[in-house]
Amino acid sequence: MTRHVVGIGQTAVVTDPGDTIEMIGLGSCAGIFVIAPGKIAVAAHSLLAKPRQGEVGKEPGKYVETAVPFLLEQLHGVGVPKSRCKAWVVGGAQMFTFGGDSESAGIGERNTSLAAELLRKAGLRPDTSFVGGTNARRASLDFESCEFVASTTGS
Amino acid sequence: MAAQNEYLEAYSEITNIGTGNAATALASFLHRQVHLDPPRAHEMDLFGAVELLVEESRNTSVVLLECNGDLDGLITLFIEDPAPYLEALGATPELAEPAIAEIGNIFAARFLEAIGSMLGLVGHHSPPATAVGDRSAIMQTILAMAAGAETFTLVRTLMSLEDGSSPAELVYFPGESALGHVKSLLA
16 A cells, blocks of 8 residues: 655556546646556656757656657556546646736646547546646546546635 | 766856856845755656655745756746745745745846856746746746756755745756757866
8 A cells, every 4th residue: 555646746556456546736747647458557747848959858748759669668568448548637727817918827837638638649548627727736546446536725 | 987987076166156156146135144955966766856856835935936948947936934034025925936936036147147157058048937836846847947858957955044044946957059068167
């Protein structure tokens, strides 16, 4: 019975019944969860959609573009068809009220859009019910029951 | 490593000039004394920055200013309890956000002006952006905006009013241009 709290830029891979994967204080980051029921559950808490040109991401979880392939690689060969796998994308909130035109206003939206797009391209059907808005969120996935819970926090 | 430490020390000193001037301007605006600790510069990866800056589930008010020009980067001010600041300004709680924004505006303008005139550089800042809520969630956007490379350079200091009330935290993330200018001046 272990709670795997996934911090910013981190990933988690869970195979033990009774374990949960949690993300707390999700703001503009994308929280990406995928489960192959009864076999494996994986998640990433990604800060940005893509690395800057020329940057080599050492940690796959930091960027959505590297996190999604990393998560899918963990599912490879577990013997569960993609049609039975479940996926969720959470977060992508706009935490700041920007006074002028700022490209930064779209950070969260870019994160969650790319995560959903990459998961769809891989043949999954991510639930994107818990994205956007202006509030922080917390989310958890229970390995055994496959139950996924997300809620907003703060003002 | 020694050269790197020397560089971070120099950056702390340079920032100290900026925060000192900014605190004086803020004290004049608030009609209260403002106390600032000496700033300290750090260079670290994402996980180090998260460990240093991200604290779970603390409600906070934040003002953020994007800087450009020679002194590019981000200036952020975290105020846990804005009430004493609002009281000093005679502002009601409904005006908390614009009041905090104005505090950030004054701080950033004087900060950039002081560093710029000392180094012969020019920096401008954007209109302030504000957020109220979970510190960890707000910090994600700031780190995403500051994440230019594998490592973060940041300068951090704590601020309070004369009686030690309303502690606030200033975190400055110099951008590539600002870092490059300072490195070349130190070379």
